[in-house]
Every structure is written in structure tokens, then in C-alpha cells.
Amino acid sequence: MKSSPVASFLTDFFDLFGFVLLVVTGSAAFISFVAWRSRGSKHPVVLGLSLFLFFLTWRVMLTQFLALMPHSIADYRDAWANTLSAVAILSLAYMINLALKRYVWHGALKHSDTQSAVPDILVQLASFGVYATAVLLISGLVFQRDVTAVAATSGAVAFIIGYSAQSTLAEIFSGLALNLTHPFRKGDSVQVDGIWAIVVDSGWRAVTLRTYDGNLIILPNSKAANLRLTNLSQPNTNVRQHIPITVDIGVAPERVREVAMQAMLGLPYVLRDPKPMVLAKGFNELGMMFEVIFWQPSPHLWILRQDEVVGAVWYAFDRAGIPLSVRRRETATPHDASPAVQPVSAEAISGEAQAALNRSSLLAALPLERRAELAQKPRRLLFGPLECIVRQGDPGSSLFVILRGKVEVSVAADGGSEAKIAQLGPGDSFGEMSLMTGEPRSATVRAAGDVAVIEIEKSALEPMLRDHPELVEALAAQVMALGDANKEHLSKQQKDGTAAADGSALSRLAGRIRGFFGI
Numbered sequence: 286m287k288s289s290p291v292a293s294f295l296t297d298f299f300d301l302f303g304f305v306l307l308v309v310t311g312s313a314a315f316i317s318f319v320a321w322r323s324r325g326s327k328h329p330v331v332l333g334l335s336l337f338l339f340f341l342t343w344r345v346m347l348t349q350f351l352a353l354m355p356h357s358i359a360d361y362r363d364a365w366a367n368t369l370s371a372v373a374i375l376s377l378a379y380m381i382n383l384a385l386k387r388y389v390w391h392g393a394l395k396h397s398d399t400q401s402a403v404p405d406i407l408v409q410l411a412s413f414g415v416y417a418t419a420v421l422l423i424s425g426l427v428f429q430r431d432v433t434a435v436a437a438t439s440g441a442v443a444f445i446i447g448y449s450a451q452s453t454l455a456e457i458f459s460g461l462a463l464n465l466t467h468p469f470r471k472g473d474s475v476q477v478d479g480i481w482a483i484v485v486d487s488g489w490r491a492v493t494l495r496t497y498d499g500n501l502i503i504l505p506n507s508k509a510a511n512l513r514l515t516n517l518s519q520p521n522t523n524v525r526q527h528i529p530i531t532v533d534i535g536v537a538p539e540r541v542r543e544v545a546m547q548a549m550l551g552l553p554y555v556l557r558d559p560k561p562m563v564l565a566k567g568f569n570e571l572g573m574m575f576e577v578i579f580w581q582p583s584p585h586l587w588i589l590r591q592d593e594v595v596g597a598v599w600y601a602f603d604r605a606g607i608p609l610s611v612r613r614r615e616t617a618t619p620h621d622a623s624p625a626v627q628p629v630s631a632e633a634i635s636g637e638a639q640a641a642l643n644r645s646s647l648l649a650a651l652p653l654e655r656r657a658e659l660a661q662k663p664r665r666l667l668f669g670p671l672e673c674i675v676r677q678g679d680p681g682s683s684l685f686v687i688l689r690g691k692v693e694v695s696v697a698a699d700g701g702s703e704a705k706i707a708q709l710g711p712g713d714s715f716g717e718m719s720l721m722t723g724e725p726r727s728a729t730v731r732a733a734g735d736v737a738v739i740e741i742e743k744s745a746l747e748p749m750l751r752d753h754p755e756l757v758e759a760l761a762a763q764v765m766a767l768g769d770a771n772k773e774h775l776s777k778q779q780k781d782g783t784a785a786a787d788g789s790a791l792s793r794l795a796g797r798i799r800g801f802f803g804i
Contacts, residue, residue: 330387333380340373371423378419382412473518474584477504481517483585497588517584523556524584526591528577530598531569531610538565541575541607548601549579551673553703553731554590556580572610596669604666638663638739641686644712648686650759655749663739668732675716677729682743684720687713690736694728703729717764720746722797754799761795 344366390408424430469475473484475494482494482502492509494502504512517524532541542563549561561579568574577598581590602609639660642648648656665688668674675681677697691710695703706728709715718724720743750756 330380330383333376333383336376337373337380340369340376344369344373367427370427374419374423374427378415382415385411385415468514469516469519473516474522474587476515476517477509477512481587517587522584523559523580523582524587525559525578525580526587526594528591528595528598529566530575530577531571532573532575532602533608533610534568534572536573536607538573538575540605541573544601544605544607545575545577545598548597548672549577549594551676552593552597552671554581554583554671555594556582593669593671597672600667600669600672634663634665635660637688638665638686641688641712641739645686645714647684647714647717647760647763650763651749651756655753655756658749659741659745662745664742666738666740668736668738670732670734672732672736674730674732674736674738675719675726675728677726679726680723681716681719681726682723684714684716684741685730685738686741687711688737688739691733692730692736693733694730696728708733721760721764750798757798758795761798 386408390411469484469487471484471486475482475484477494480494480496480502482496485493485495485501487493491506492504494504496502530545545563546561549555550557555561556579559580561577564576564578566574566576577594579594581587583590599609639657642656642660643653648659651659674685674692687709689711691708692715693705694707694709694715695705698704709730715728715730716726719726720741723743750760
């Protein structure tokens with residue numbers, strides 16, 4: 286009885302399916318064994334090549350080898366030939382897969398020591414393709430099996446899966462394009478549609494971003510591929526930032542540029558190359574518009590760097606007397622209304638200065654009434670975080686006494702960096718030698734936060750010393766004591782009994798003070 290075509294097809298298909306399953310099982314066992322043996326090898330690719338050449342050589346020499354064997358073994362010539370051919374093909378597939386991993390996936394396409402440019406799923410798919418091809422070659426070429434049915438069935442299944450998962454495949458191919466071109470990497474700081482974020486992960490379906498608010502954004506790969514994306518970490522981490530300001534029309538542009546540039550160049554995280562700029566942009570109903578432009582090296586910390594520059598510019602403008610423009614008509618208040626922020630009265634400033642001068646170690650040498658005179662008209666200055674109050678090597682002839690806040694004292698170190706040596710708080714003073722002798726500043730002093738100081742200039746102290754020259758020795762002794770305490774030399778000198786040297790140094794310092802003040 287003749288079987289129907291459908292029954293014949295099904296019989297052939299299941300027969301082939303069972304055979305392929307047998308080949309796959311045997312191949313998996315062989316590959317697992319070879320992988321286990323090569324786990325401790327430093328050159329697994331060489332091992333795979335050696336296995337391929339070994340089995341290929343035995344396949345070529347099979348006829349000569351069987352001629353030496355008993356007839357009971359030689360009768361299985363075809364079986365031996367097929368087995369050696371199959372194992373040789375599997376060895377070749379194993380070698381190709383290892384070569385791809387070592388020289389392509391983790392070689393030419395690797396962009397860092399710890400991260401590959403190619404996702405793991407692509408590596409796995411490539412491995413599956415290599416071994417699937419090897420199995421089909423064994424079935425078709427070695428064992429002469431018709432693989433048309435398997436290929437046709439696989440194509441139909443692939444078509445159905447592709448049609449039903451076309452959106453997923455679109456994300457996969459978009460992810461593949463993103464990973465191969467790597468416009469961004471894990472940890473990069475990016476800007477997407479005006480949102481600043483850090484790349485957390487880039488997978489096959491989506492890109493995960495973490496905003497600076499701490500929220501996660503899951504962006505589909507197809508969306509990420511079509512959006513305008515700015516990578517702030519490539520080709521380097523330097524980022525340019527812009528801050529618009531509007532200044533009263535009565536202030537000269539050159540003065541605005543000078544003060545704003547000094548404020549930016551005094552901050553440690555504002556780059557000197559490229560150099561910051563202050564550009565005049567035009568006019569509006571408020572005044573003259575400017576744009577402060579600076580470069581900084583940390584895209585992740587852009588909001589902190591912006592805060593530092595904005596604060597430094599405001600404090601610098603406040604000290605320089607440059608008014609920022611406001612809408613005067615809208616902010617005008619009735620004649621008898623109180624302002625929103627009460628200005629600090631001169632009496633309060635004098636009282637605050639008097640208390641700070643009384644706590645100052647240097648000015649403790651002055652009588653109480655003399656300190657009260659200095660506190661009558663102090664120059665009160667405000668500084669923001671990281672602003673440079675004095676810089677090492679700059680000329681100066683004034684003393685600063687801290688009213689509120691803290692400052693950090695540092696000196697120049699190797700490589701142009703600054704080495705912190707001290708922190709000062711309310712009542713402490715700095716700049717003693719510059720005030721008394723006119724020497725350049727011996728250290729750099731930066732505000733560690735919002736700081737209020739009073740500045741005592743030479744012109745304020747000069748009349749007092751002219752009228753009371755006997756104060757020179759007392760101030761000289763106090764300056765020397767402060768300097769020795771900072772350098773830890775005072776205790777060493779006392780231990781060595783060098784009192785005469787102390788007196789000589791004190792006399793020389795007093796002479797320098799008299800010469801500087803013309804007494």
C-alpha cells in the first residue's frame with residue numbers, strides 16, 4: 286500500500302528531526318568536553334585549531350589506517366569516516382567561535398578594559414549561528430541527510446516570530462546600531478531633550494538614564510536613535526556652560542568683563558584653557574545683557590559648578606558696586622513701605638567689627654580704644670564658596686578679619702595644585718605680614734562657604750601708628766609670634782635658648798614696619 290505524500294513528508298521530517306537531535310546531543314557533549322579541557326589553557330584558540338587539524342588528518346589517513354586494522358573494524362569504514370568528519374567540523378566551529386570572542390567581540394570591538402562594545406546577547410547569537418551551521422553541515426554533507434524540511438520549517442517559524450514581534454525586533458536592531466556605533470557608554474553624562482542625565486545601562490530594548498533628580502528614565506532604543514542626544518563626556522569631560530546676566534545701563538562693559546572674569550578665574554574648577562569669556566549680547570528694557578561663558582571638567586557636577594560661578598559673580602558685583610538690573614516699575618514700593626530685606630545698619634556693622642577685632646590675636650596688642658577706632662568705618666566684604674580672597678604671590682597691604690564663616694589656607698604644591706594647610710574661623714585674621722610690611726601674600730585663602738570679613742588697610746592703621754609709634758614694637762612682636770606659631774618655629778627657638786636671635790629678629794621686623802609706614 287502506497288503511503289500518502291503528507292505521511293511520507295512527516296516520516297522523513299521526524300526521522301531527520303531525531304537524527305539532528307542525536308547529532309546535537311553528541312556535538313554538545315563533545316564541545317563541553319573540549320571546553321572543560323581548554324578551561325585552564327592560555328591559548329584555547331590554538332587548542333581548537335589543533336583538534337581540527339588532528340581529526341582532519343586522521344580523516345585523510347583513514348584508508349591507510351584501516352588497512353592495518355582487522356576486517357571486523359575495517360568493515361565500519363563509512364561510520365569511522367563520518368565520525369571523524371563530524372568531529373573535525375565541530376572542532377572547526379569551536380575554533381571559529383573562540384576566535385570571534387577573542388579577536389572580534391573582546392578584541393577589535395572592545396572599547397575599554399572592562400566593557401565590550403558588543404552586548405552579550407549578540408555574542409551568544411553568533412555562537413548559536415556558528416554551531417547551528419556546523420550541525421547542518423554535518424547532517425547534510427557528512428550523513429547525506431536532506432535538511433530542506435528543517436530549513437523550510439525554520440524559515441516559516443522565523444517569519445511568524447518576526448511578524449508578531451516586529452516592534453521588539455525594531456528595538457533590538459536599534460540597540461544593535463547604538464551598541465556598534467557607541468555614541469554613549471555606561472557612566473557617560475548626556476543631554477536628551479534638555480534633560481541632563483547619566484547613562485546607567487544600554488540594553489537590547491531600551492536605554493536607562495538616571496536624571497540629576499535621582500529618577501530613572503527608560504528610553505526605548507528606537508526613540509533614543511531618533512532623538513537629538515548630546516554626549517557631554519565625549520570626546521572629553523570638559524563642558525561649556527552659559528549664564529546670562531543683565532547689568533544696569535550705567536556700568537561700562539569693560540568694568541563688567543573685568544569683575545566677572547576675576548570672579549571666574551578665582552574659582553578652582555573653572556578651566557583656564559579654554560579661557561572663560563564675558564560677552565555683551567545686546568540691550569533690553571532692563572539694561573545691558575551679558576553672557577558669562579566658562580568651561581569646567583565635571584559634566585556630572587554641572588549644577589554645582591553653575592552655583593559656584595553664579596554666586597561668585599554676584600559677590601564680586603556686590604563688592605564692586607555693580608548693580609544687576611531689575612524691573613524698577615514692578616519692584617517699586619510705596620514711600621512708607623519697608624524693603625523686603627532690611628539693609629545692615631552702620632552701627633550693626635561697627636559692633637560686629639568691634640567684636641571681631643577684640644577676638645583678633647594680632648590686634649590684641651592695640652589698646653581697646655584703638656580697636657574701637659578701627660571698627661568705626663570698616664570695609665565689610667562678602668565672599669561665596671571657593672572664592673579666592675587673597676592669592677599667594679599677589680601684592681597686598683591689608684589685613685582681613687573673619688566675621689562669619691570659615692576660610693581655607695593653602696600654599697602652592699607640585700603640579701600647580703594647592704595644598705591645604707589650615708582652616709580659619711570667626712575672629713581669626715590673615716594677611717598680617719602684608720599689612721605691616723607690604724610683603725606679597727604668602728598663601729592662598731579661599732572661602733569655605735559664605736564668608737563675611739572686614740578688611741583693614743594700611744591707610745586706616747597709618748595715622749594711628751604715626752600718633753603712637755610705641756605700638757610698632759607691640760605689633761611686630763605679635764606678627765612674629767603668629768608667624769612662628771604657624772611655622773612651628775617658636776617652640777624650637779625657645780627650646781634652643783635663642784632669645785638673642787628673637788630680639789634681633791624682632792628689631793629687624795619693627796624696622797621694616799617703620800619703613801613701610803614712613804615712621
